[in-house]
Amino acid sequence: MRGASPPHPPPGGEAAANGFYGAYGGRYVPETLVPALDELEEGWNDIRDDPGFRLELEQLQATYVGRPTPLYRTERLGGDRTIYLKREDLCHTGAHKINNAVGQALVARRLGKKRIVAETGAGQHGVASATVCARFGLECVVYMGSEDMERQKPNVERMHLLGAEVRAVEFGTRTLKEATSEAIRDWITNVETTHYMIGSCVGPHPYPELVRELQSVIGREAREQMLAAESRLPEAVVACVGGGSNAIGLFAGFLEDADVRLVGVEAAGAASLGSGRAGVLHGARSSLLADEDGQIADAHSISAGLDYPGVGPEHAFLRDTGRAEYRAATDEEALGAFHLLAEREGIIPALEPAHALARALDLDAELILVGLSGRGDKDLATVLGR
């Protein structure tokens, strides 16, 4: 990979050397896309340290996204455990996805790209993309599996209101995996005019690193807030893992604090780290749900945002090195935690972070920080339909 090394390691984390985190990452894409990835990487390296970019990003985070998001100490949830929630659900549009979308919109503008394609599962990244495209005057096309359009209907309606075109993906799993493939095919076709606004820390280099850096604001804030509130760091930091962006953003603040346990929680039916094998999907080598021939297997989760057979390469690396541990939560456990948080704290979480809550509630630790990556409005139909 040409010029793939970042000028300096991402703050507080493992640098992606040549786009690889250990044996994971890289670029496995049709040749058509390589120059666009080079261009993105150069553009990103140019602006990441540009004071003008930093200032504009910080202003947007403060006045548009609603940062810093609060750190909330739960009152009745944890029993013997003290559980803090990092309230990404209070971000504009209701999830952490906007952190990434705002930053990528600035990158797209710098690259002169006027058209955005994105994939979405739960619809949160689609809504975030549609939102920033409205804000920046960019054309927006979002690919979404038809099954997800059904179960996350409010988000489809929001994207329409925001002026985005939502294209249904009617084949294969009809979920995030196929939506991602179609978004990449669109990008291959329209690469000269289009920026691919990927929604998680997956995909070919430099996306995993770019998304991680844009999400690392979660962990930076949370660490400071935790120290201010408790004068110590949490014993464990817990986040749900779909592609892994909210988790890597939160973990990024604590990677160098060797005593802080990092716990990622996958959906039991989509445990690409817990029961996956090394393989290639959507442009990167990572740990995947795949069979022995390398054919990608279907994931299954009640939560559209976790219903994905792949995961960001850095998580695979953190698993192998032992720095982070990965566990699973079932649909029922997530639903239980969903109701518990609503009834005990007056917060309706998205089903995705409900998985993290479920594992936090039985973790052998006393002071726990959980990433509450999004709010649950989008999931009411799913939950009430059970």
Add this chain to the structure above:
Amino acid sequence: MKKLSIYLMAGPDTPELAAAAVAGGADLLEIGFPFSDPLADGPVIRLAGERALAQGMRTRACLECLAETRARVEVPLIPMTYASILEAYGYERFQADAQKAGATSLIVADLPIEAAPELRRVQLVAPTTPSERISLAAHRTDGWLYLVSLTGTTGARGEVSEQLAGLVERARGVTDVPLLAGFGISTPDHAAGAAALADGIVVGSRAVEIAHESGPDALQDYVTVLRTALDRVVVSLPG
């Protein structure tokens, strides 16, 4: 003589279809080893891949299919697949076993030029590829360069891509290796138009469609028509 390469998805009928394509005048054959998530492919080849997987065309079955095809035809046979298949099977082992089964080379749609340099294969270049990368690809490629004639996925189009002429010109500027143009070529007119620029053409989606819908005889007729169109190109060119 302009080269004609026909793409067929691996499947139970492939040896017979291959024989038909060669009888129609194909000079080489690409044999698709299906992958569940083929990013470089449009709907026709994606669907053919889904059918093949449903018929159990996993890597081993594809290699057997290759060997059976080799028993029927003499032309070069080139498996075309995705990195995930090689990751699972092992790159070296795949190369060795494919060779044993009669493969002449290999195409991996989602391995860019720099990736897996030890894996000898036909390299692809696209209209977006800068000349210095075309040069690198030509240096590393196995016998000929695959020109992706458009920015897009596989699939028939109305016209030959306007991007092809520029790509051919840039490629000729940096290399002497033969250039075969593929993606979006389906009619005799396309074939003639693309072959007037490049040294040959690759036809995929339309061949796969005809093979699936109408079988070997129809495929042979289709390939014959393409062959005729290509042979006219040579005749009409000075020298």
